[in-house]
Amino acid sequence: VIWMTQSPSLLSASTGDRVTITCRMSQGINTYVAWYQQKPGKAPELLIYAASTLQRGVPSRFSGSGSGTDFTLTISSLQSEDSATYFCQQYYSFPWTFGQGTKVEIK
Amino acid sequence: QVQLQESGPGLVTPSGTLSVTCAVSGVSISSSNWWSWVRQSPEKGLEWIGEIYHTGSTNYNPSLKSRVTVSVDKSTNQFSLKLSSVTAADTAVYYCTRRIVLGGNFWPGDWGQGALVTVSS
Numbered sequence: 001v002i003w004m005t006q007s008p009s010l011l012s013a014s015t016g017d018r019v020t021i022t023c024r025m026s027q028g029i030n031t032y033v034a035w036y037q038q039k040p041g042k043a044p045e046l047l048i049y050a051a052s053t054l055q056r057g058v059p060s061r062f063s064g065s066g067s068g069t070d071f072t073l074t075i076s077s078l079q080s081e082d083s084a085t086y087f088c089q090q091y092y093s094f095p096w097t098f099g100q101g102t103k104v105e106i107k
Numbered sequence: 108q109v110q111l112q113e114s115g116p117g118l119v120t121p122s123g124t125l126s127v128t129c130a131v132s133g134v135s136i137s138s139s140n141w142w143s144w145v146r147q148s149p150e151k152g153l154e155w156i157g158e159i160y161h162t163g164s165t166n167y168n169p170s171l172k173s174r175v176t177v178s179v180d181k182s183t184n185q186f187s188l189k190l191s192s193v194t195a196a197d198t199a200v201y202y203c204t205r206r207i208v209l210g211g212n213f214w215p216g217d218w219g220q221g222a223l224v225t226v227s228s
Binding site for chain 2: 034042043044045046049050053087089091094095096097098100101
């Protein structure tokens, strides 16, 4: 099983700030990483797959990078509507696994 | 536009079998996608349960494999999850999702809105 460490668990930032969330995998997974945004009471929504490919319709302020074991999700200019919990997921080997989530709050 | 919609009983008694169905629209369930189940609870977070291809091939999470059956019904464009011998630890929101396969590559795709299933007597 591939485990991941997602950090931070809580992030508080102001609108316009650049924020970064990281996921570190217990073993190399090439670029088989996805990032999701989840708002309360809603299903996770896919933001990025293949580590850096933006899902259609996702604002360009979201970006992903990384390969191997270390991955990042960056929001270049935080907006109020970005207040949510963000998850990483590896889909390199079964069982697929998810990070524990990062809650992003707007100051 | 692909849409997935879960439906289920909402409440299941301990030691019983949990059943949730996912109705797929906007794409044939016989297309090049794997159809998956993921659950989410405050205690365990997001947990991948398993997936099925329209041919009947399956992949399951080893932690749940002994209790899980995922099936597909091509006539109704639906797929289903059955989880047996449930306990309170199986209380969660159950999501159906898909894994897109294209040109030798694959990646996660759409999610349903989720169905809350509570295990309680």
